[in-house]
Every structure is written in C-alpha cells, then in structure tokens.
Amino acid sequence: xxxxxxxxxxxxxxxxxxxxxxxxxxxxxxxxxxxxxxxxxxxxxxxxxxxxxxxxxxxxxxxxxxxxxxxxxxxxxxxxxxxxxxxxxxxxxxxxxxxxxxxxxxxxxxxxxxxxxxxxxxxxxxxxxxxxxxxxxxxxxxxxxxxxxxxxxxxxxxxxxxxxxxxxxxxxxxxxxxxxxxxxxxxxxxxxxxxxxxxxxxxxxxxxxxxxxxxxxxxxxxxxxxxxxxxxxxxxxxxxxxxxxxxxx
Amino acid sequence: xxxxxxxxxxxxxxxxxxxxxxxxxxxxxxxxxxxxxxxxxxxxxxxxxxxxxxxxxxxxxxxxxxxxxxxxxxxxxxxxxxxxxxxxxxxxxxxxxxxxxxxxxxxxxxxxxxxxxxxxxxxxxxxxxxxxxxxxxxxxxxxxxxxxxxxxxxxxxxxxxxxxxxxxxxxxxxxxxxxxxxxxxxxxxxxxxxxxxxxxxxxxxxxxxxxxxxxxxxxxxxxxxxxxxxxxxxxxxxxxxxxxxxxxxxxxxxxxxxxxxxxxxxxxxxxxxxxxxxxxxxxxxxxxxxxxxxxxxxxxxxxxxxxxxxxxxxxxxxxxxx
Numbered sequence: 001x002x003x004x005x006x007x008x009x010x011x012x013x014x015x016x017x018x019x020x021x022x023x024x025x026x027x028x029x030x031x032x033x034x035x036x037x038x039x040x041x042x043x044x045x046x047x048x049x050x051x052x053x054x055x056x057x058x059x060x061x062x063x064x065x066x067x068x069x070x071x072x073x074x075x076x077x078x079x080x081x082x083x084x085x086x087x088x089x090x091x092x093x094x095x096x097x098x099x100x101x102x103x104x105x106x107x108x109x110x111x112x113x114x115x116x117x118x119x120x121x122x123x124x125x126x127x128x129x130x131x132x133x134x135x136x137x138x139x140x141x142x143x144x145x146x147x148x149x150x151x152x153x154x155x156x157x158x159x160x161x162x163x164x165x166x167x168x169x170x171x172x173x174x175x176x177x178x179x180x181x182x183x184x185x186x187x188x189x190x191x192x193x194x195x196x197x198x199x200x201x202x203x204x205x206x207x208x209x210x211x212x213x214x215x216x217x218x219x220x221x222x223x224x225x226x227x228x229x230x231x232x233x234x235x236x237x238x239x240x241x242x243x244x245x246x247x248x249x
Numbered sequence: 250x251x252x253x254x255x256x257x258x259x260x261x262x263x264x265x266x267x268x269x270x271x272x273x274x275x276x277x278x279x280x281x282x283x284x285x286x287x288x289x290x291x292x293x294x295x296x297x298x299x300x301x302x303x304x305x306x307x308x309x310x311x312x313x314x315x316x317x318x319x320x321x322x323x324x325x326x327x328x329x330x331x332x333x334x335x336x337x338x339x340x341x342x343x344x345x346x347x348x349x350x351x352x353x354x355x356x357x358x359x360x361x362x363x364x365x366x367x368x369x370x371x372x373x374x375x376x377x378x379x380x381x382x383x384x385x386x387x388x389x390x391x392x393x394x395x396x397x398x399x400x401x402x403x404x405x406x407x408x409x410x411x412x413x414x415x416x417x418x419x420x421x422x423x424x425x426x427x428x429x430x431x432x433x434x435x436x437x438x439x440x441x442x443x444x445x446x447x448x449x450x451x452x453x454x455x456x457x458x459x460x461x462x463x464x465x466x467x468x469x470x471x472x473x474x475x476x477x478x479x480x481x482x483x484x485x486x487x488x489x490x491x492x493x494x495x496x497x498x499x500x501x502x503x504x505x506x507x508x509x510x511x512x513x514x515x516x517x518x519x520x521x522x523x524x525x526x527x528x529x530x531x532x533x534x535x536x537x538x539x540x541x542x543x544x545x546x547x548x549x550x551x552x553x554x555x556x557x558x559x560x561x562x563x564x565x566x567x568x569x570x571x
Contacts, residue, residue, distance in 0.1 A: 011385070013386070013501055013520070013521050014520055014521075015385075016388075017385045017388040017389050019389070037501070037502045038502065041502075094363070095354065095357075095364065096357065096358070096363065096364070099354075099358070118350065119366075121385070121386050121501060121502075122384065122385055123384050123385075123391065124366065124367065124382070124383060124384055124385075124386060125364075125365075125366055126345075126350050126354075126366045126367070127350075127353065127354035127357065127364055127366055128354075129354075130322060130350070130351055130352075130353075130354035130355050131354040131355070131357065131358050133322075133323070133355065134323075134326065134354065134355035134357075134358035134359060135358055137323075139321075139323055139433040139434055140322050140323065140351065140355070141322075141351075141434060142322065142347065142350050142351035143347040143350065143351070145495070155437070158347070159347060159496065160347060160439075160441070161259065161346075161347070161447050161449055161450060162441055162442045162445065162447035162448075162450075163439065163440045163441035163442055164439075164440050165436050165438070165439045165440075166436070166437050166438035166439070167434045167435065167436055167437065168434065168435050168437050169433055169434045169435075170433055173433070176350070176351070179488075179495050179498060179502055179503050180495040180496070183489075184489070210361070211396075212357075212361070212362070212363030212364075212395065212396055212397040213363040213364070213365060213393050213394060213395050213396065213397075214393070214394050214396065215384075215391050215392070215393050215394075216379060216392050216393070216394045217391070217392040218384065218389050218390065218391050218392070219389065219390045219392075220388075220389050220390075221387075221388075221389070221390065221527070224545070224546055225548075227534070227544045227545065227546075227547045227548060227549065227550045228548065228549050228550070229544075229549075229550050229551070229552065230549060230550065230551050231551075232551050232552065232553030232554075232557070232558050232561075233561075235558070235561040235562045235564065235565035236565045236568075236569075238533065238549060238551065238562065238565070239562075239565045239566055239569045240569075241549060242510065242531065242533070242549070243569070246510075246530075246531040246548060246549075248453075248509040248510040248530055248531045249453075249510070
C-alpha cells in the first residue's frame with residue numbers, strides 16, 4: 001500500500017507577517033519555512049502506519065507544488081522518514097491550481113491513500129485535499145482525527161460537532177486530517193538527515209491548469225485597544241462591565 | 250440567475266449559523282439583484298424549513314433522499330452542483346464548518362468555480378468579485394478576487410450576524426440523480442456528547458492553560474463554565490500533555506473559534522493560541538504574570554492566581570443571575 005502526503009511550505013508559525021509592493025505581496029524576507037503543521041501531523045501518522053508491521057504500507061511519498069525554495073522543507077520530510085519526495089515545479093497560484101497539479105500526478109502515479117492537512121497556516125484555504133478527491137473522483141473524508149489500517153479493513157474517525165464518527169472506507173481515498181491524527185511531530189535525527197540526502201527528490205514539470213482566484217491586497221488587523229485591568233478582588237466589577245459595557249452576557 | 254445557500258441540518262434541525270448563512274446570502278442576492286435559493290439536504294420537517302423564512306428564504310429546495318442521511322461529501326457536492334446548474338447559480342455559499350470544508354471544494358471543482366473559504370463580510374466589490382478573509386491564521390486579512398464566472402464561498406461563523414427579513418417560504422422538492430457508487434463510506438459508530446455545550450457553537454467559552462498546574466485542578470474551570478452555560482476549552486500544552494482531550498484545543502492548529510465571550514485562565518497567550526481566539530467579541534484574561542502576552546489581546550484583565558480568581562468569578566456570575 002502506498003501513501004501520498006501533500007506538503008505545503010509555510011512561514012514558521014511565529015513569523016511576524018509583513019507585506020510589500022503596496023500591500024499586494026507577502027514579504028518573505030527573513031522568513032523561516034516549515035512543513036505546514038497539519039501536513040506534518042499527516043506525515044507523522046503515515047510513518048506510524050508504515051512502521052506498524054501489522055499492515056502493508058510500503059511507501060510514503062510527499063508531494064509539493066512550488067519552486068526550488070521548498071526543497072529544504074521536502075528534505076526535512078525525507079529526514080523524518082518519507083521514502084521519496086516529488087516537487088511539481090509551478091507557482092502555487094490557488095487551491096484549484098495546486099489540487100489540479102497533484103491530481104495530474106496521481107493519474108500517472110496511483111496511490112492508495114492521499115493525506116492532506118485540513119488547511120495551510122498561510123492562506124488558510126482549507127480546500128486542496130477535498131479538491132484533489134473531486135478531481136480524481138475519489139471518496140474524501142474531511143476533519144479526520146484517526147486513521148487505522150488492518151489489511152484491507154480501513155477505519156477512520158472524523159470530528160462532528162460535539163463528537164466523532166467512526167467510518168469504514170475503501171482505497172483509493174483522500175483523508176483531510178486535523179489535530180488528533182498523530183501526537184508530536186518528529187524531529188529529524190542526524191542519521192535521518194544523512195539518509196535524506198540519498199533519497200530521491202524528483203522535480204516534475206507543471207501541467208496546464210487554470211487559476212481561478214488571486215490575492216489582490218493584504219491588510220493587518222486594527223490595533224486592539226488597551227486591556228482594562230481589574231483588581232482580583234473585584235469579580236463583581238468584571239461581571240458588571242461584561243454586562244453593561246461589553247454587552248456580551 | 251440565482252444565488253444558492255446550502256443549509257446543513259443536524260438531526261433535522263438548523264443552527265444559528267445556518268440562519269446567519271441565510272441572512273448573509275439574502276443580502277448578497279439583493280446586492281447582485283438576483284434570487285436566493287436555500288438548499289436543504291436530508292430529512293427536515295416543513296416546520297423547520299419554514300424557519301428559514303424569517304431570514305429571507307422565499308424559496309427552499311428540499312432534497313430528501315435517505316441515501317443522503319450520512320454526510321458523503323462526494324454525493325452532496327453532486328447534488329449542490331446539479332441544482333446550481335439547473336438554477337444557473339452565479340454564487341454558491343456555505344458555512345465554514347466541518348461539512349462546508351468537505352463539500353465546498355468539491356463543488357468548486359465540479360462547477361469550475363473559484364473558491365474562497367471563511368470570508369468575513371459581504372464582498373468588498375462585486376465586479377470584480379472580491380472577498381475579504383483572514384490569512385496567516387488571523388495575523389492579517391487578504392482580499393481575494395474570484396475571476397471565474399461561477400463562484401463558491403464559505404462564510405466564517407459569527408462574521409455577519411442574523412438579519413431578520415420575514416417572508417413566506419415556498420418549498421420545492423428536488424430529486425437529483427445520486428448513483429449508489431458515490432457512497433463508499435459507511436458509519437460504524439457515532440459518539441456525541443449530549444450533556445456538554447459544543448465548543449464550536451458556544452457563545453461563551455471558558456478556557457484554561459498550564460497555569461492550572463495539574464489536570465486535577467479543572468473543577469473551578471468547569472464550575473465557571475456551568476454557571477455561564479459555556480463550553481470548556483484549553484491551550485495546546487494542556488491537550489498535548491493529555492490533561493484535556495484534543496477536541497478542546499483552541500489555537501492555530503486546533504479549533505479556531507469566535508464566541509461572544511472568551512475567558513482565558515492561566516493561558517500566557519502565545520501567538521499560536523491567539524490565532525485561534527482573535528475573532529472573539531470580548532476576551533477576559535486571568536494570569537499571575539502581568540507581562541503575559543494574553544493581556545495585549547484581552548479586553549479585560551485580572552492579575553492573580555486562577556485557583557483563587559475563578560471561584561470568585563463563579564460566585565459573582567451566580568449572584569448576578571439570582
């Protein structure tokens with residue numbers, strides 16, 4: 001069984017965001033890039049499934065749509081344990097474009113399971129995984145918090161408001177995963193980093209694909225007013241302020 | 250021409266977020282000078298469908314096919330796309346929740362309609378069609394232009410509010426083709442907490458962090474939540490330590506919530522946590538450290554030990570009710 005994990009290359013979550021060219025472009029100077037946190041959890045779970053001798057997962061491949069700047073992030077995925085990486089050499093213009101590129105790759109290179117994070121921490125589009133499922137006409141399960149394989153018996157959990165559903169499905173399918181799918185992401189070991197240098201990172205030419213949306217402008221949120229401090233003995237005063245000033249009760 | 254809102258139900262009932270979606274889409278249809286069609290999929294009584302009329306839904310299309318009782322994004326997307334084509338819809342609008350996240354991207358591909366998730370307000374401009382959304386997990390806003398003829402947007406919860414606009418509802422049945430081969434998932438088990446307020450729906454949230462010092466100390470948090478009819482939540486370290494379940498984690502990689510009131514007890518306010526709560530209408534922070542970053546995003550702050558402050562707050566809220 002083969003698992004494909006879609007990887008987005010995003011600014012480190014502690015990045016102070018700034019823009020350039022009249023607030024029309026993200027200013028990436030000095031930015032540290034990381035594997036999108038949800039994609040990293042997806043990769044972690046994929047590796048756990050491969051390591052579990054009880055099932056037949058024998059290949060984990062990561063895929064990214066973007067320029068050579070992301071190669072360091074892909075090498076990190078290899079150092080954590082992915083077997084190979086594929087980069088589709090295209091500017092990731094919008095979710096439709098990215099999902100379409102990955103679907104074109106999948107048509108030539110079939111996988112049993114496709115993992116995608118529920119959103120990326122940069123443009124928060126939350127759509128690539130489900131779009132891949134639609135391009136491929138695969139079942140897609142979103143908000144996935146657990147994936148378990150026992151030969152062909154595939155069980156997933158997905159979050160529903162106030163609870164969860166356990167589902168059964170069959171391959172091929174796309175799982176769009178969120179928090180809970182795996183515990184701590186892994187830190188690459190020295191040996192992993194050495195081995196990653198020898199693992200394949202294949203660069204593929206982009207397919208013809210339409211772009212349907214574009215970012216035209218960015219703005220920073222308005223500064224928050226000062227916090228009103230209340231004495232710890234004055235709980236009643238806070239209740240009064242929430243009722244009569246903030247009017248949220 | 251028309252604009253379609255997909256009104257998801259939960260066990261046959263709509264939520265406030267459904268009415269917010271209808272309010273939003275009605276305003277959008279007015280701006281575009283076109284009709285609003287609200288689509289309901291699954292078993293929903295006519296009485297419940299009629300409640301949509303309070304928010305301007307004059308035409309409700311109901312698809313009641315037992316095959317669609319389980320949320321199967323592939324089949325739902327097919328139904329929505331079929332209706333969109335039949336009604337020549339220019340925009341399809343959904344809520345940005347679990348089901349919207351699963352279905353909207355599929356509708357986008359089916360209709361070749363550019364999609365933007367979790368928009369914050371009515372479009373900034375209609376021609377070109379530009380919408381505003383949070384980007385970089387709330388650290389900024391982006392204006393996104395949709396260039397395709399058809400469009401799909403999902404709206405963020407609590408971004409718009411309810412706008413009453415009572416109309417007579419005209420319910421139409423619609424029986425789209427749904428092939429059995431679309432249903433490749435089956436539900437084998439379902440767990441729902443019946444007795445707790447659901448975090449993603451809650452108007453008030455009481456959240457706690459490592460400042461509680463131990464998982465045994467959660468009683469004051471739960472007591473305050475009970476008095477306020479609030480949901481409980483926690484910070485990432487708390488869920489990573491296993492002190493509370495992952496479903497309670499709010500923050501960049503956990504849940505992003507937008508309640509009216511968010512009370513953060515013993516949470517320092519790391520940038521990743523703030524990303525999950527910054528859309529709250531009002532934030533109250535309680536922390537021993539007056540320099541904690543949570544105070545820079547809070548509206549009201551108390552410097553003090555959570556174990557002492559929380560019971561006092563619980564008492565004050567209880568007294569104010571009686």
